[in-house]
Amino acid sequence: MIPRPFEYHLPRTLPEAIALLNQHGETAKLLAGGHSLLPMMKLRFAEPDHLIDLGKLTELKGIREAGNEIRIGAMTTESELIRSDLLQSRCPLIVEGARQISDPQVRYRGTLGGDISHGDPGNDHPALMIALDAAFVLLSDHGERVVPADGFFLGTYMTLLEPGEIMTEIRIPMPEAGTGWCYAKLKRKTGDFATAAAAVTLRMSGAVVADVRIALTNVAQTAVRAVDAEQALRGKPFGEAAIAEAARLAMTVCEPVADLRGDVEYKTAMAGEMTRRALVIAYSRAIH
């Protein structure tokens, strides 16, 4: 319950935050919503000497349309995602995903950028971002770089984020009108991390799958894209046999860790089942 002592910093500008991060190096952690970091500090799994609170950087907040993209500030909270009219109408997969993350109190604080940067395979946004083909803007005193979600997650709690970098924005290509979507999450109870979950976006062209993206949550060291499953569907008619084959192929990318949520076989089977359900629902929402 009691974190180790640390020094608290409240930068008022992004350059100030970057300078603090460079000054304190590995001994510093960025504080966003605090709903992964503080719990780890309370259990003394994390013991940073410096916390750099991004809470006053209003430029890291907000959801807007920019050209053919939706741009979301990294400090935008789950609660703000759920309430966004823009996301509800143009990118409802994020809303459906965020509604299944944790609970109301946590969603008032936890942020999109924090959920992604944490790199926990249990978190939901990594798979959602891969399914949406998102990209992340990373800022350091060398400038900005933009990296795709697919490839960002390197391992458990490990991402492409380098020391001295801050994730400032999440960019999502505007889903084409008529795109189907679904986030199917199996969990033991409200607020739990997934036993297995699947994020799907699906575009139909008549009876044929024009494009599909499938990403899985909490069934490997990182969120994973089920490339073979996608490949098996693309350009083919959508039906029972195709769905079953895609679910089988999705299971082949699974390397879950056995824990209280179940053993390897159960989680793998559930990843297949969540893929199947997400595909069926995404299809029902797609315009053919």
Place this chain on the structure above:
Amino acid sequence: MNKKIMVSFKLNGKETDVVVEARELLIHTLREKCLHTGPHIGCETSHCGACTVDFDGMSVKSCTILTVQAEGAEVLTVEGLAQGGELHALQEGFMQEHGLQCGFCTPGMLMRAYRLLQENPDPNEEEIRYWMAGNLCRCTGYQNIVKAVQYAARKLRGETVETSHPLMTADSH
């Protein structure tokens, strides 16, 4: 690193100054320094919601907020719900509908429901259960908490309210 920081915030409408270490959690400040011991601690993993307070228009778990983050904030605890000795509709609802037994989760439940009813003045049962999911209760089985929130919602909307308790309704006399 253990240096103390002065933090000023509004607690139930009153300007409040506290001096804390950066690592001090808001729940500890509220309970130990401000002596507002209504908010409780039921876990150390941010699940139970017994520590829920209203914080700048949000329901937050005060065990997962640093007191230094409350600088300039408006914080409302259960102690600030009743006005002039008159119970808030939610407090009345929890009493009339038997929405509490041991009372340990109740301050957090009340503060969460307080924000919920501002955001959705007429929630159905499913909505109440979904939007109260950050608060655990060991005693009630939640049924009567749902009724208590519905009671308060009706009263706050200006409708006539009557307890659903079988021994207290008119036709059982």
